[in-house]
Amino acid sequence: MxxxxxxxxxxxxxxxRYFPNPKEHGFRWVDIRQLRFSADSVDDRxxxxxxxxxxxxxxxxxxxxVLPDGLRHGPYWLRLITPDLYESISQETAVQILRGWVDPLWDVNTELEADLQREVFARLAAADGIYYLSELGDEAIHDWGRVHxxxxxxxxxxxxxxxxxxxxAADD
Incomplete structure (x- = not known):
């Protein structure tokens, strides 16, 4: 570690929480983990x-x-994830990906929109660097990783x- x-x-x-009918985005969620690093930390990679x-x-x-000795990360085998798999993207691209995933027509509940703005989009705007995990391919999917x-x-x-x-940001 x-x-x-x-x-x-x-x-x-x-x-x-925002949609009483699960067929209307009911199985979607966003998980945010915030960690602190010291000022003398290394470069982005x-x-x-x-x-x-x-x-x-x-x-x-x-x-x-979280499983401290876990072997999986999302749908992928942890051992196959490296810093080189993360692509540097712009804030605009990140917003486009997220808004397209939430709802292509952006017909979103007002309360959900406010929470996403505060917890996700404001953080995207403040970031110096934004990285997106590329598709790893079928060989990286763990034994039951297709639940998402x-x-x-x-x-x-x-x-x-x-x-x-x-x-x-995922759904299952």
Whole structure:
């Protein structure tokens, strides 16, 4: 485990709270993990490596929570995830991916929109770097990793605040 990062807080936005009918986004959610890093931390790739090595990264996002000795991350085998798989993207691209996933027509409940703005979009706007986990391919999918219909993962680095955020938007 990497000691350069300290977990500060987690936020979970479950769309079921906003839509009484599960067929209307009821199985979608956003999980946000915020970790602090020291001012003397390494470059972005080094921070990505530290995040991958942190226990908060060991979550299959299928109900089991963080498993300190876990072998899975989302739908993927943890051992196959490296910093090089993360693509640097613009804030505009990240927003486009997320808004398209939430609802292509952006016909979203007002309360959900406010929560997403505060917890996700404001953090995207403040980030110095935004990284998106590329599709890893079938060989990286673990033994029951296809429980997610969509799995979008972003890592935000905010150097002025000394924070790295792992944002996973998925549905199952």
């Amino acid at each position: 990497d000691n350069r990062l300290a977990h500060e807080e987690s936020t979970f936005i479950n769309f079921r 080094g921070l990505l490596a530290a995040l991958i090595g942190h226990e908060q990264f060991r979550d299959d996002y299928a109900g089991g929570g 219909d969509y799995f979008h993962e972003f890592v935000l680095i905010d150097r002025s605040a000394g924070r790295i955020m792992l944002i996973v």
